[in-house]
Amino acid sequence: xxxxxxxxxxxxxxxxxxxxxxxxxxxxxxxxxxxxxxxxxxxxxxxxxxxxxxxxxxxxxxxxxxxxxxxxxxxxxxxxxxxxxxxxxxxxxxxxxxxxxxxxxxxxxxxxxxxxxxxxxxxxxxxxxxxxxxxxxxxxxxxxxxxxxxxxxxxxxxxxxxxxxxxxxxxxxxxxxxxxxxxxxxxxxxxxxxxxxxxxxxxxxxxxxxxxxxxxxxxxxxxxxxxxxx
Numbered sequence: 001x002x003x004x005x006x007x008x009x010x011x012x013x014x015x016x017x018x019x020x021x022x023x024x025x026x027x028x029x030x031x032x033x034x035x036x037x038x039x040x041x042x043x044x045x046x047x048x049x050x051x052x053x054x055x056x057x058x059x060x061x062x063x064x065x066x067x068x069x070x071x072x073x074x075x076x077x078x079x080x081x082x083x084x085x086x087x088x089x090x091x092x093x094x095x096x097x098x099x100x101x102x103x104x105x106x107x108x109x110x111x112x113x114x115x116x117x118x119x120x121x122x123x124x125x126x127x128x129x130x131x132x133x134x135x136x137x138x139x140x141x142x143x144x145x146x147x148x149x150x151x152x153x154x155x156x157x158x159x160x161x162x163x164x165x166x167x168x169x170x171x172x173x174x175x176x177x178x179x180x181x182x183x184x185x186x187x188x189x190x191x192x193x194x195x196x197x198x199x200x201x202x203x204x205x206x207x208x209x210x211x212x213x214x215x216x217x218x219x220x221x222x223x224x225x226x227x228x229x230x
Contacts, residue, residue, distance in 0.1 A: 001140060001187040002147045004046070005157050006067075007177045007202075009034035011059035014179065022085065022116075024096040027062045033210055034180040039066035041206030042182070049073060050146035055081035055153060056093060063180065064151040080135040083153040084128040085115040091123075091131045111169040126169060129159045136163055140187055157183050164196040177202045 009031030012018055027035060049071050054064035056077045068075045079093045085102055087093050094100060100116035107115045107125030116122035123131075139148055150156075158175040161167070164185060177183065181202035188197055 003185045005183045008059040008063040010179045035063045037206045039070040054151040081152040084155040089123045108171040
């Protein structure tokens, strides 16, 4: 199985000046351009895709739509691909108009504590990792010999690294992904060898021409070095 995980385009929650808290926001104009560039570039470099999955959050949905149209594919929306803290500990999603606010600590600091401590039944980092593990194992079962695209979030890709590299609860390295960055994992079945290959991470060749065309009032993504798991 080839698994291509793609972070959504720039959303309003990614902007340094955003003060609206945890909210299910759409793409900015820059994010829309990123999604369009992705949809134009990827089919020219990956001719065949068997299935496209996407997070049910708005910024991922808006990124997936032009890509699916370019491939002539339907999108399978999956709550397991939502960003950390936006599902309950039983993996069901919080409603879009009632997303919980994050606590004042990172999930990696307290991996077994709720990431949204002011809301009962909030998920922890390890609950988040469990639902991603369930998604990945499901993909292996359903699409073992196929090419899978999953449009999701930075935190989803980060914890997928933890899953395939078998990292423990206390993480020591952040895996940062550019908006619409593409990460390519391959699941292989060689006896007595590793079962995963990392082909590449955060591929953004499709954004090369956009670097010279930042949106008015929007910062260049290369300058956004703050951590964002959104």
